[in-house]
Amino acid sequence: MNHHRQLLFGMYLDALRMNDVVEACRAALMTRNRLLLGVLNAAKIVKLRKDALLRRSLIECDLLLADGQSVVWASKLLGRPLPERIAGVDVFHQLLLLAHREGHAIALLGAKPDILGRLQEELRARFPGLTIVYSHHGYFQDSEAAAIAEDIRQSGADMLFLGMTSPKKEIFLGTYGASLDVPVLHGVGGSFDILAGITKRAPLAWQRAGMEWAYRALQEPRRLWWRYLTTNTSFIRLTIGELIHPARAFASDHDGPAASATPLLTGAASRSPYDE
Template sequence: MHQKQQLLFGVYFDALRMEDVVARCRTALLTRSRVLLGVLNAAKVVNLRSDELLRNSLIECDLLLADGQSIVWASRLLGRPLPERVAGIDLFDRLLTLAHSENRSIYLLGAKPEVLAALETRLLERFPGLRIAGSHHGYFDAGDSAKVAADIRESGADMLFLGMVSPKKEIFLASFGPSLGVSILHGVGGSFDVLAGYTKRAPASWQRSGMEWAYRVLQEPQRLWWRYLRTNTQFVLLTALELLRPAHAFKPTAARPSQAIRQL
């Protein structure tokens, strides 16, 4: 099947629906090939312009998807439409369902130890018999990165989920992903906290209206209001610039692996 891509904001998005992405992942499991998943929201579109390591890690993804509704709306305005939002947390949920139904093993990397423990408990309650090949919290020193990567590799997991903030999760995947021997690699950000019951996701109506970010601000106003004001404003400006003069595709640069490790 021909896979359509759309060049938006200097990166190639895969114009896929959720069902297409899950089918691609199922094929990768059957063929023992790799799918490195990348998801982009407005903030990442803004930040990748100045963050070389984040930009390189996203360019290297096998599938790059629109995690934010604002990107879908912008794609339509720009005449290069993406079919729908593929939210990272929803894809995480679908891949967990796939792992459970097809007896595939998973590895969980990220979050605080207590959040990770709660997540494992909840997943096993929801998916009895789910094969959790291993797990590790996300608060490890940079010097332990290679050891964590080795543990993932030795676990033999079919899927790796990283509950780490950007750009840490993208950088870890870019640095160690090719050596892990895992078919499906997906950075899910704060999804561990949501599925573990530590934070609450915005109601579906807020998600559909593209206001999920506002719900997060209401939960943590002091920490998040300025961040979202800055990135949302810059994203609107970037969309206007893209309408006037579409950006050329970014090319990967020769960022050194040691740089990426220091960022963890």
């Protein structure tokens, strides 16, 4: 796929629209080549400064998309525009439509057992005939991860969706993604809860106004208000810093047990050294 990548906050983001992402996934399914999707929002931009494992897992994504209206706005302010927000939950829905329409098998990993059960019921009702070849809740121990990865590989799934929080889902994909033999891999975070009907998504007007975070915080104020306040303040501060002195691209150290943040000199090239 020929397209531009924009260097923002030390990470290369793919300047794509939703239909481009779906077509890239369709091509991966046809060729059986791995396509690891990653999404980046304001919270992750703040968190990856100190979280080396999260940073490395995002760098290793084949496509890294702006899941956050604030990231799109920042990209335009910084003169490195991204065309639109591509929310992980919307990619999830589009890929479910693709799987249903073209007969691809899916695997689900994440959420609590009861929520995962409700999700599967909802998906089967919404997409009659959808093939779900594997499912497992997300509350597993690190020692179980390798066996779960092997079960996914044996399932013959064409798409794997991970409904787990960051950085757990990014670390699982970064660790096992290449060995799963699943063409399309997508960490969808809290999307399992949304599609299962547990959590309500913000109305479209809130989404377009970049206030989806506030709508979510209203549903869980004690847990989320302070987190969003501190994260959003840090993101604004990082954006001002990026405007004054753009960050160099982070490099991932593949020789050690965890990634290190070593800067790369960047030029006018639109592609990251991690595209291959």
